[in-house]
Amino acid sequence: MKKALVLLALALLVLPVYAVLIELSSSSIDQIGGTGLVEVNGPGSVSGVKWILTNNAPYRVNAVKILWTPANVNSEYTVYVTIYDNNDNVKAYGSAGDQRGSGTITTEIELGTNVDPKDICKVEVIIVEE
Numbered sequence: 001m002k003k004a005l006v007l008l009a010l011a012l013l014v015l016p017v018y019a020v021l022i023e024l025s026s027s028s029i030d031q032i033g034g035t036g037l038v039e040v041n042g043p044g045s046v047s048g049v050k051w052i053l054t055n056n057a058p059y060r061v062n063a064v065k066i067l068w069t070p071a072n073v074n075s076e077y078t079v080y081v082t083i084y085d086n087n088d089n090v091k092a093y094g095s096a097g098d099q100r101g102s103g104t105i106t107t108e109i110e111l112g113t114n115v116d117p118k119d120i121c122k123v124e125v126i127i128v129e130e
Helices: 002-014
Strands: 038-042 044-052 061-071 077-084 090-099 105-116 122-129
Touching: 044 122, 061 077, 061 090, 061 122, 077 105
Parallel strands: 038 122
Antiparallel strands: 044 061, 061 105, 077 090, 077 122, 090 105
8 A cells, every 4th residue: 555655646746737827818707796806826827717696696606617728739738727715715617628729728626605796806717737
């Protein structure tokens, strides 16, 4: 068991992870609540962040659509999203694996918790090339 954990740790150390900071204009982000700052890290570019709301009042954000273009069309990616309030407290997060393709990809990520739009201040998107 101990040997397996060491091998797993070594395998994780050799995985390539690329990170870049990409800034989005406010017109690229669906404007609800206090949303303003979006941080994006990863290989490729993000062209938009869109909110998906619950169907009934009180309306809450229950998923996020990330519109992005991968750096390498032959790779597989995992996309992570974290939503923060104005005190940098995590309000919700989620991820979607096995993302691949060319051109602009739309990745829908369900959040583990529904978030009141007024509580959203910052969104962080991390794209990991597997």
